[in-house]
Amino acid sequence: MQTVLTAKLKLNTTPEQFKALRTTQLAYRDSLNYVSQYAFAHGKMSNAVRLQDATYEEIRLRFHLPSQMACSVPRQVGASYKTLWTKVKNNAVHRKEGKTKKRYKGLDKAPTFISPTLTYQYKKDYTFKKEQQVSILTLEGRVIVPYTGYNKHVALIQRGAEIGASKLWYDKPKKQFYLLVSLAIETADPTPETHKQVAGVDVGMRYLAVTAMMQGDCTFHSGKQIVPKANHYARLRKRLQKKGTRSATRRLVAISGRERRLKQNTNHVVSKRIVQQPPQSLIGLEHLTDIRERTKRRKGKNAKQRKANRTFSKWSFAELHSMIAYKALLHRSMAIKVDANSTSQACPKCGHTCKENRPHKGLLFVCQNCQYTLHADLVGARNIAMRTLLIRQDWRGTGLLSVRAFCVGR
Template sequence: MIYFSIMKTTISAKIKLQTTPEHFTALRATQLAYREALNAVSHYAFTQGKISNAKKLHNGMYAEIRTHFGLPSQMACTVSRQVSATYKGLWTKVKHNATQRKAGLTKKRYKGLDKAPKYVSPTLTYQYGYDYSFKKNQRVSVLTLNGRMVVPYTGYDTHVALIQKGADIGGAKLWYDKPRKQFYLLVSLEIEVADPTPQTQTSVVGVDVGVRYLAVTSDTTGACSFHSGKQIVPKANHYARLRKRLQKKGTRSATRKLVIISGRERRLKHNANHVVSKRIVTQYPHSLIGLENLTDIRERTRRRKGKNTTKKQRKANATYSKWSFAELHTMIAYKALMQNSMAIKVDAHYTSQACPRCGHTAPENRPKKGLLFVCKHCQYTLHADLVGARNLTMRTLLARQDWASTGHLCAPREAQ
């Protein structure tokens, strides 16, 4: 008999607020005041020695936030915490850059703290139970500069059901879609899922990501699937080129056009990652899914950089740095838990150069770095991306065997 323990995972629910003109005006004014308060606290932190201590920021700016910007007390506290988190993140990058420069890994100095960080997005953060709460009949009460107001909402049926019953509700972000002039509430939901064990993970799957094919999967039975980026990547590149031309032009009409198409490339990639990740986890329920550990992948795969870089090399570097592989990994990880699966990170070194049959590893196994893999030792021939997926499957299988024998999972789990 298999016993299941319970663990929790966090998902984000996007609900659409059905606002009246009065609601719209109040929410927009609150957003803009919140952004101005963030920038004021950021400037204060910078002038006080780039401090990142939330308590010091709160003591120094709380009164001004309340009186000058008119924010409610809980929002004023949230502003200080958000600025504190921003500065802590920047200080972490500064220290990491200093370590790399000292080790001779880079000559560039990180400039993120050369001036006070500026907040451009008006998205504000709500705390559940203090700034917002849900009512009956699909209504939500949100806090504004003029007090609380109750607004009807709609959303994905599954998310609405979780909100109404069965999920622990956390913080939320009030996001404004400027082109559509629509407000959304991005709600954090914590739900219970079965904690995976070696006994519940009945199959092992490797997932190789790339640009030609966004994902290629393979399991221990030899079954595989290809998720092509043929229809998506050219569109994303078109939006990127269009945005670059408009930014270079810089006229008022170009700026208006940029506002209209803003986020189009990002949403296209985001949707593609959602579709691919859902297909993968649905295809392989109750599976241990091996994902490539892509830490510093851009530095490892960069062709060449510097003044002597050719146009072709620059284009290749740009192409492979555009797609958000980390986002795809994260989506696979949290969706896998919904299917009683689990995603882990495995070593990605030489997965496209190693022969899955004899183990011979050499760059020559991939002629001209193309899509054909031909082992120089045993002449094993296969699609190069599928070779990578099969190598990841074998490394994931080793991690599962260690997990079953020792009771401890040596490979790190994918961040949720």
């Protein structure tokens, strides 16, 4: 089994190299917008081959991109249009079924590419050299740039990890270039005989994650210190958006980046602690597709409803799940998705399920049938662990997982 990681490498450029990379980035972005306009004018085309045949020569002449970059541009634009077409078709189905009245407007005009992020193909646009140096293609030819990065990622690059495409990313506030390199590493294929330990992970706002093992061990990962900071950024962002001046917009960009890094770092810390279970464990995660639609208040448009809806949208639980998934594979474990329905309302002792088991929707779980009392989030984690155990037993009997393994690389 392969696990995909993203290594973030800091490029230590000279002023001349910096200028060459920045010029190449901007030319690549301009070519993306040119091809996007062409695709929109010719029936909102999403076929990458047809786009390349029609625009390749113009890209080379107008923007002076090297051949491989000129091939990457139509592919990227074609993939963007395919995504938009999928959203348009899904929206049409939802409107027909009465799930929404809004029409998706993503293809009403040509998509505009704002970010100057540049895609490189390994061994064609960039290669790694000795002594932590990388050779990168620019409009003026190749430049050899020293780099630094996370020690484990650098070791993987130097010791035979399968290297894929990369992205040249520019951090505008710090005026610093980074190379985001895709790495694929081999991990052992899981089997029911090797993955004997079972754990369940329940996510929420009071506690970002609660972990329960079948042996009774549990871990609480509180969001008490982090969530108020995220709420502060949300309030500040709202005031800046309302003000709308240029200085407010600049401040908004800085604040949004700070908020994003805060949440990402917290998710990294929590996921790292979760996967430090006994190795070769099967970790159950809730299947959270459409969780916002299932939990939000649907009636009324008052302030209480809007506040409740915002509460369920504050944290990136999908990001937390993806981090748990790829880190679990690196620790010889595996994460799978289980049904999230009524995990916090079902009694793990007698199985009785009802809303009254959560008095006032608080942190206390009291079974109305057997009077079993426990922390509500821990009840959810234990129910997820038991559902994961059932999946493991079925896996052992049939040789197939009844749910798809959740294995998302970063």
